[in-house]
Amino acid sequence: MTRTVENEHEHEYDVVVLGAGPVGENVVDRVRAAGLTAAIVEAELLGGECSYWACMPSKALLRPVLARSDARKVPGLRGAVHGPLDALDVFAHRDETVGHWKDDGQVDWLDSIGVRVYRGHGRLSGPRRVTVEGPEGDRHALTARHAVAVCTGSRAVLPPLPGLAGARPWTSREATSSDRVPGRLIVVGGGVVGVEMATAWHALGSHVTLLVRGDGLLPRMEPFVGERVAEALRARGADVLTGASVEAVVRDGGSGPVTVVLEGGDTVEGDEVLFATGRAPRTEDVGLETVGLEPGSWLDVDDSLRVTGSDWLYAVGDVNHRALLTHQGKYQARIAGAAIAARAAGDTLEDAAPWGSHAATADHAAVPQVVFCDPEAAAVGLSLAEAERAGHRVRAVDVEMSSVAGAGLYAHGYRGRARMVVDLEREVLLGATFVGPAVGELLHAATVAVTAEVPVSRLWHAVPSYPTLGEVWLRLLEAYRDGAGTV
Structure with missing residues (x-):
């Protein structure tokens, strides 16, 4: 149903999804396959963070790095692998991988499965209600008969350090999309993003200094993993400093070299600094307060991905903080889509026991992850x-x-x-x-x-x-x- 009232267009669907990354796309795919109508709302590119600024571009940067490293260890081949990587060629491949930051293919696919796309900023405006402010000032009021799914993902967090705001730091977005190799790159953070980007940019020609506040790299894995990765980075010429707590960042006038000040007064100078120091949910401006929830919070859900205390609101992917991985978010989306469809049909979730089709059990017991370092x-x-x-x-x-x-x-x-x-x-x-x-x-x-x-x-x-x-x-x-x- 669609109608226009005083320049506001009203529409009704079975399911409305906020966020058109891989998670949101999988939710609408599953509910459409079950015969429900669906709309999806996105303020940026359809395909989301993973497609344009995370998984896909980072792996495009890393694939030649790892292939070259392997080739240099193969007798008969290692002598043929000389010289540095062709950074411009690597960047061109990365740009092709992300579709040159255009989402035409995603638009065509969503259209092919009968999903209505709304461009603009979407916010909850009450139970089962979403308001979309379009880029041209158009306004749409969407009503969901059965469910609204918040699939808005997460964003990089920058710590509140003196001087950081004016230092133009990189986050994961700049690290995966830059078309320039900095001579010296400081990476702050020893988790997945920090380690992968240190690996990629060192191989592309940067002198990398990796600053880790804790005792080792990749702290969520077995300790021997971080030890092997740190050893390999150092052997290739990167500097890896553990127990390095950053206290301030200095960049005069927002240009020129950047200086990172460590606890105790030591400093590290570079041409760029990447902060890979955690993620926060993109829920600060999605209208959570209109349904009694805290803006900017992670959303607590049950194993069917329904928000605790609600019978219509779902939170799928990074926003629920269960497993901040694209493949795990897509898994959750399949579970959520099946649960939404079953409830819309009036069925009880008979398959909601652990490992059933309506329970995201793997989030607790079997989350897989690959870190594409060397x-x-x-x-x-x-x-x-x-x-x-x-x-x-x-x-x-x-x-x-x-x-x-x-x-x-x-x-x-x-x-x-x-x-x-x-x-x-x-x-x-x-x-x-x-x-x-x-x-x-x-x-x-x-x-x-x-x-x-x-x-x-x-x-x-x-x-x-x-x-x-x-x-x-x-x-x-x-x-x-x-x-x-x-x-």
Whole structure:
């Protein structure tokens, strides 16, 4: 239903989605497949952060970095890989990957599945109501018969440091979209964004100084992962400083070199500084106050992604703070779409038990992640420390990847490490972690094992092909059988 009242256009749909990134797009895809009508609202590019400023451009920058690194370790090939990367060619590939920051393809796809797109800033204006302020001053009042889904994602957080606002710092957006290689790049933060961008820009020609406030890199993974990654960065000539707390940033006139002042008075000078120090939800101006919620807050949800205390509002993806990963947000979107459709049909959520089609259980037990640094890092499920904190009686079993024949064939001098965390009560995997070249391709097997709670005794019958990196599973099982590991 559509009508116009005093220059305001009113429209009604079954489902209205705020945010047209991968998460919002998956919600409307699922509800449309169930026969519901849907509208989606977006103030920037359809496709969202991941498509234009995060996952896709960062991996486009990193792919040649990792390919060159691998090639230099292959006998007969390493001598052919000379000189620096062609930064302009890398940037051109990145620009092509993100569609030159145009979203025509996304528009066509949404149109093809019958989703109405509203360009502009969307805000809740009461229960089941969304108001959109368009770029040309047009105004639309949308009513959702069944559900509104907030899928507005997250944004980079800049700490309240003296001088930072005038120093024109990079966030993840500038780091993935710059078409210029700074001579010296200071990276503040040792998490995924900091490590990946330090890897990419060092390989593209910047001298990188990575400042980490804590004791090591990638603190949410097993400690040995951050140790291996830091060692590799230093070996290639990057400076990695741990225990480095930033107190101020100085950039005279907003141009010229930037100076980072550390606790204790030491300074680091660079041409650009990237702050990769966390994310905040994009909920500060989406009208949460009109439905009794706190603006700018993370939104608490149940496993069907419905906001606590509501029977119509859903929060999917980064905004619920369960797992700030694109693939996990898309998983949540599939769950939410199925739940919205079932409730719209008047059905009870009979499949809402853990691992059912209406429950985002993997958010708790089996979140996979690959960090595309050099060496790669990959993990799923619980680390040893997380499993112990959760009260499980566990054993962690480690093996060096060099014990696998496929590792030596993949690269001369291959170095890597693998760990599986086993629940000793049930003898199933709670988690697995890998660090080494190309280990991201090992992760889905681990994700299946953790998600399906495959008994260790059955894993012996999952025979890895010879000679592949996947044989590390056999080495892990042998070590577990022989009693190795930490209990």
